[in-house]
Amino acid sequence: xxxxxxxxDSLSDxxxxxxxxxxxxxxxxxxxxxxxxxxxxxxxxxxDEYSAYGLAAIIFLGxxxxxxxxxxxxxxxxxxxxxxxxxxxxxxxxxxxxxxFMGYLWWYLFKMVRSAFRYESTSxxxxxxxxxxxxxxxxxxxxxxxxxxxxxxxxxxxAIKTQEEIx
Numbered sequence: 348x349x350x351x352x353x354x355x356d357s358l359s360d361x362x363x364x365x366x367x368x369x370x371x372x373x374x375x376x377x378x379x380x381x382x383x384x385x386x387x388x389x390x391x392x393x394x395d396e397y398s399a400y401g402l403a404a405i406i407f408l409g410x411x412x413x414x415x416x417x418x419x420x421x422x423x424x425x426x427x428x429x430x431x432x433x434x435x436x437x438x439x440x441x442x443x444x445x446x447x448f449m450g451y452l453w454w455y456l457f458k459m460v461r462s463a464f465r466y467e468s469t470s471x472x473x474x475x476x477x478x479x480x481x482x483x484x485x486x487x488x489x490x491x492x493x494x495x496x497x498x499x500x501x502x503x504x505x506a507i508k509t510q511e512e513i514x
Contacts, residue, residue, distance in 0.1 A: 355498035356415055358491045363412035366405045366488075373401040396472050400481035407488025411495035432510070439503040446496040453493050456486045 380394035413419055426434045462468070464479040 351494075352498045352502065355411070355491075355495045359411035359415045359495050362408040362488060362491045366408040366412075369401045369404050369408070373398050373405075376401075392473055396470060396474060396476065400476075400484075403481060404484040404488065407485045407492070410488060410492040414492065414495045414499060432507070435503065435507045439500065439507055442496065442500045442503050446493065446500050449489065449493045449496055453486070453489045456482070456489050460486050 376391070376394050376397060380391050383389050383391060426437065429437070460479050460482045463477070463482055468478045469475040470478060
């Protein structure tokens with residue numbers, strides 16, 4: 348279990364760093380777009396498209412780190428009124444449902460990336476970006492989030508058994 352938790356935490360930290368780099372690159376791209384437009388009334392033609400890809404990558408790559416740092420929305424108002432054991436059980440069930448959903452989502456993202464790669468799908472813009480590239484970033488982020496969810500589910504299950512506070 349400890350190995351899985353360390354792996355999940357390491358992957359989540361790495362993906363958060365990659366997400367931060369993508370955010371920085373998006374910022375530079377948008378600033379270049381603004382600069383070029385204001386000086387020359389020209390456009391890069393890629394700022395909107397690549398910023399959208401970057402946003403999707405940031406969301407998916409940052410999800411595991413957000414879970415690790417307990418940044419996702421939780422209904423703590425209701426849980427605060429329940430006994431500790433009931434809180435642990437409800438948290439475990441909710442985490443397991445989320446893990447199952449994320450596994451299902453990952454599988455369909457995988458099929459989407461595989462299809463885009465197989466059929467050489469490209470964006471409908473001037474860049475003709477191969478769609479499997481931004482989709483692969485989403486798939487990677489979803490996979491890391493899934494691994495983090497599995498580790499969190501195991502930690503929550505252990506907390507139920509040992510009567511400890513949920514980590």
